[in-house]
Amino acid sequence: VYLSVVWYSGKLGAAYYESESQIIYFLEASVESSPFERVERLINELLPTTIITSAKQDPDFVEKLKIFAEKETNSGEKTLEVEMLSSMEFRYDNSKRRILLVNLLAMPDHYTESERAVYMSSLVQLDNHCSVRAAGGLLRFLDKNRVGVGLESSEVQTPIATFMNFTLKHAMSMDTASYDALQIFKQLRHPSAYKVGYKEGISLFGILNRTTTTVGRRMLKSWFFRPTTDLKVLTERLDAVEYLANPRHEETLNSVKDCLKKVKTVSNMFVKLRTSKLSVSEWVGLWETAQNALRIADLCRSAVLAPEATPLIFSDIARTFTQDLVSVVTVIGNIMDIPSSKTEGKFVVKSGVSEMLDDMKATYAKLPALLGQLATKELAKYSDYISSCQVVYMRLVGYLLFITKTDEMKSSGNLTLPGTEVVGDCQDTVYYKTPATKVLDENYGDILEEISDKEASIISDLQETLTPYTQALLDVMRFAAKLDCLASFASVAKDFNYTKPILKTDRRICVKGSRHPLQEHSVSLFVPNDVVFDHESGIIKVLTGPNASGKSVYIKQIGLIVFMAQIGSFVPAESAEIGLVDKIYTRIKSKESISCGMSTFAKDLGQISTAVNGATSRSLILIDEFGKGTATVDGVSLLASVLTHWLAKGDTSPRVICATHFHAVARRNLLPTSPALRFVTMETIPGERTERVSLYQLKEGISEQSYACEIALQVRIPPEVVSRGKEISELIRKNVPIRPYNRSSSITYQIRCRQVAQEARQVDLDNPAAESDVSTSEEIQPTVSSDE
Numbered sequence: 203v204y205l206s207v208v209w210y211s212g213k214l215g216a217a218y219y220e221s222e223s224q225i226i227y228f229l230e231a232s233v234e235s236s237p238f239e240r241v242e243r244l245i246n247e248l249l250p251t252t253i254i255t256s257a258k259q260d261p262d263f264v265e266k267l268k269i270f271a272e273k274e275t276n277s278g279e280k281t282l283e284v285e286m287l288s289s290m291e292f293r294y295d296n297s298k299r300r301i302l303l304v305n306l307l308a309m310p311d312h313y314t315e316s317e318r319a320v321y322m323s324s325l326v327q328l329d330n331h332c333s334v335r336a337a338g339g340l341l342r343f344l345d346k347n348r349v350g351v352g353l354e355s356s357e358v359q360t361p362i363a364t365f366m367n368f369t370l371k372h373a374m375s376m377d378t379a380s381y382d383a384l385q386i387f388k389q390l391r392h393p394s395a396y397k398v399g400y401k402e403g404i405s406l407f408g409i410l411n412r413t414t415t416t417v418g419r420r421m422l423k424s425w426f427f428r429p430t431t432d433l434k435v436l437t438e439r440l441d442a443v444e445y446l447a448n449p450r451h452e453e454t455l456n457s458v459k460d461c462l463k464k465v466k467t468v469s470n471m472f473v474k475l476r477t478s479k480l481s482v483s484e485w486v487g488l489w490e491t492a493q494n495a496l497r498i499a500d501l502c503r504s505a506v507l508a509p510e511a512t513p514l515i516f517s518d519i520a521r522t523f524t525q526d527l528v529s530v531v532t533v534i535g536n537i538m539d540i541p542s543s544k545t546e547g548k549f550v551v552k553s554g555v556s557e558m559l560d561d562m563k564a565t566y567a568k569l570p571a572l573l574g575q576l577a578t579k580e581l582a583k584y585s586d587y588i589s590s591c592q593v594v595y596m597r598l599v600g601y602l603l604f605i606t607k608t609d610e611m612k613s614s615g616n617l618t619l620p621g622t623e624v625v626g627d628c629q630d631t632v633y634y635k636t637p638a639t640k641v642l643d644e645n646y647g648d649i650l651e652e653i654s655d656k657e658a659s660i661i662s663d664l665q666e667t668l669t670p671y672t673q674a675l676l677d678v679m680r681f682a683a684k685l686d687c688l689a690s691f692a693s694v695a696k697d698f699n700y701t702k703p704i705l706k707t708d709r710r711i712c713v714k715g716s717r718h719p720l721q722e723h724s725v726s727l728f729v730p731n732d733v734v735f736d737h738e739s740g741i742i743k744v745l746t747g748p749n750a751s752g753k754s755v756y757i758k759q760i761g762l763i764v765f766m767a768q769i770g771s772f773v774p775a776e777s778a779e780i781g782l783v784d785k786i787y788t789r790i791k792s793k794e795s796i797s798c799g800m801s802t803f804a805k806d807l808g809q810i811s812t813a814v815n816g817a818t819s820r821s822l823i824l825i826d827e828f829g830k831g832t833a834t835v836d837g838v839s840l841l842a843s844v845l846t847h848w849l850a851k852g853d854t855s856p857r858v859i860c861a862t863h864f865h866a867v868a869r870r871n872l873l874p875t876s877p878a879l880r881f882v883t884m885e886t887i888p889g890e891r892t893e894r895v896s897l898y899q900l901k902e903g904i905s906e907q908s909y910a911c912e913i914a915l916q917v918r919i920p921p922e923v924v925s926r927g928k929e930i931s932e933l934i935r936k937n938v939p940i941r942p943y944n945r946s947s948s949i950t951y952q953i954r955c956r957q958v959a960q961e962a963r964q965v966d967l968d969n970p971a972a973e974s975d976v977s978t979s980e981e982i983q984p985t986v987s988s989d990e
């Protein structure tokens with residue numbers, strides 16, 4: 203993605219080029235007193251590799267862009283560059299002219315200048331001055347750098363499929379750290395030594411991605427990068443998923459998936475159609491894509507005819523996949539012999555397409571026999587000089603008599619045959635032009651060359667015939683990608699028993715029986731929990747609970763469910779009502795970056811600061827453990843004051859859930875009493891053998907203990923260390939002075955205790971005679987078991 207941004211007279215203009223789809227997107231111009239937040243959103247959302255701007259921009263603006271470019275991703279890389287172009291390139295007149303001169307792949311070739319202008323103005327709002335200027339600079343950059351152009355001639359321009367408008371209005375924003383914390387994506391280096399690149403690890407994308415086409419996968423990724431608050435878009439997606447996931451439509455879903463498997467990415471072929479030849483696999487791919495698109499269209503049409511309501515995409519496909527695709531299938535199918543092309547690995551023209559070509563091919567087919575007969579005659583003619591020969595055909599040279607040198611020829615060096623001409627002498631072999639081969643040259647000429655010339659001209663005509671169908675095929679790509687994503691969501695929803703969320707514009711979130719979409723696959727029995735944010739159940743929640751009781755999992759599952767709903771997927775729950783969220787902020791521990799030069803605590807604070815400054819009444823804030831990286835009192839105080847800040851907002855406070863081990867926040871009345879504030883905890887019960895059992899069940903209340911000592915024992919911290927910890931903890935709670943620990947006497951005492959225990963265990967009470975043996979035992983086992 204190449205993003206061009208300009209800021210003139212308080213208006214931000216932006217345009218970006220996506221090299222995969224080859225589309226230039228225009229941002230709706232917006233009045234921005236300070237454009238930085240919006241530019242940051244653009245960068246977060248589009249993840250551009252390059253930002254292009256004018257060299258004469260406001261120095262503050264340029265400075266800010268450079269700061270953004272300096273930011274590292276979580277993996278510690280800098281992936282963004284800032285490119286400055288002369289301000290001339292961003293002048294409105296120049297930019298407009300440049301836009302009007304673009305050769306769009308979908309635009310018919312024969313258009314006159316005025317027709318082009320009309321066509322272009324239907325795609326681009328030319329009065330959107332700022333974005334037109336941004337696009338002008340972008341086009342200059344693309345052409346200068348020949349983005350997306352291979353080794354073709356220097357006149358080939360950057361391929362541009364079309365122009366489209368783009369808006370950030372409905373975008374739900376979430377920063378990279380939150381994507382990371384919620385495990386939306388997880389790129390792992392490919393485990394196979396023979397494969398380069400990355401594969402998706404355990405992540406939400408990994409779970410929800412069942413797409414079968416490359417375009418589908420790309421679109422799904424873009425949905426993941428651009429969760430939305432647009433109810434219309436989401437309802438359309440959810441309705442389609444509901445339809446496809448319905449067991450009654452299983453056959454439709456399976457047929458759609460089967461057809462999609464044969465849909466190839468044909469958008470890259472459009473440039474080739476104009477400039478060079480397609481490979482056989484590309485031809486076959488094009489034909490199969492059009493054919494399967496037609497099958498999908500048939501499926502959609504029959505579904506639309508049924509009395510039941512069908513998803514919008516079905517009627518869109520039924521309307522868009524028209525006669526043009528039939529023409530593509532017929533035109534290719536009439537000319538290309540697809541089965542032979544597949545087996546021969548080259549474009550084979552069907553017989554009957556050109557009489558001349560068929561004749562040439564028939565002649566060529568007869569040639570081996572003819573050459574054999576001629577060789578016999580030539581051998582008879584030159585039998586005094588040679589003992590064997592062949593007549594061969596060489597491209598560009600023609601027909602030749604080919605012999606292996608006789609011993610005499612080798613010793614004398616005389617290669618002459620009467621009436622012939624030596625055209626090649628190569629170690630043991632000699633090639634001659636004889637009168638008979640000359641006759642062959644005249645009669646049959648360079649037949650193979652002629653055949654391939656004729657085929658090339660047929661293929662080139664075919665390519666030209668197909669060019670007008672570019673738009674139809676681009677539409678296939680767009681709708682197939684969307685259908686693929688929806689079918690993918692439907693399959694996952696069916697398999698994992700997801701439910702359709704009801705989306706609303708108020709602040710209420712009420713999810714019954716919610717589950718964590720990733721964690722539920724890694725435990726044998728996942729305990730579902732409700733998530734409720736409303737006036738009765740509270741808008742700001744403080745979650746306490748022992749260690750490992752499921753707090754982090756619960757917090758993340760809230761974020762994930764909202765995220766899933768806002769990309770149009772079903773959610774793992776019994777029922778879900780979700781008031782749309784404009785931003786998700788998280789303060790959940792994620793990957794540390796050593797190169798960022800900030801302390802962990804400063805980073806924690808940074809995340810909280812973004813939430814405090816940016817959250818609106820429609821935002822969702824997920825905090826897991828804030829303030830642990832500093833002195834407890836300061837941590838508790840900061841946490842309490844941040845929560846109080848949001849509580850003070852009343853009806854405009856964001857929805858917040860905060861897990862903490864600072865029980866003091868709850869117990870010491872550090873927070874104001876408010877109906878919006880609720881304390882929740884994870885239920886644990888005392889177990890029979892171990893000291894407690896986590897039920898992972900959310901309930902109202904405050905946790906009394908952290909059970910840190912039990913976990914310490916489970917992870918094999920020596921029992922004496924843990925028991926001393928317990929002792930100090932108790933003394934601090936009771937505000938009693940702590941006595942120093944007499945280490946040496948304590949250790950001697952413990953060794954003695956162990957010795958006694960050991961001896962006692964060996965006493966055989968049924969056999970008093972053995973008693974004396976025990977007392978002589980010198981060996982003392984140093985291990986300690988819990989029942990000691």
Ligand SMILES: Nc1ncnc2c1ncn2[C@@H]1O[C@H](COP(=O)(O)OP(=O)(O)OP(=O)(O)O)[C@@H](O)[C@H]1O
Pocket residue numbers: 721725727728729730747748749750751752753754755756898
């Ligand atoms: N709802 C659940 N059902 C079943 N198992 C769960 C559930 N929630 C959590 N678990 C299990 O408990 C483990 C610990 O959960 P989690 O990390 O959320 O605890 P925590 O309370 O945040 O702990 P800590 O306070 O130490 O960070 C998980 O890895 C998972 O195996």
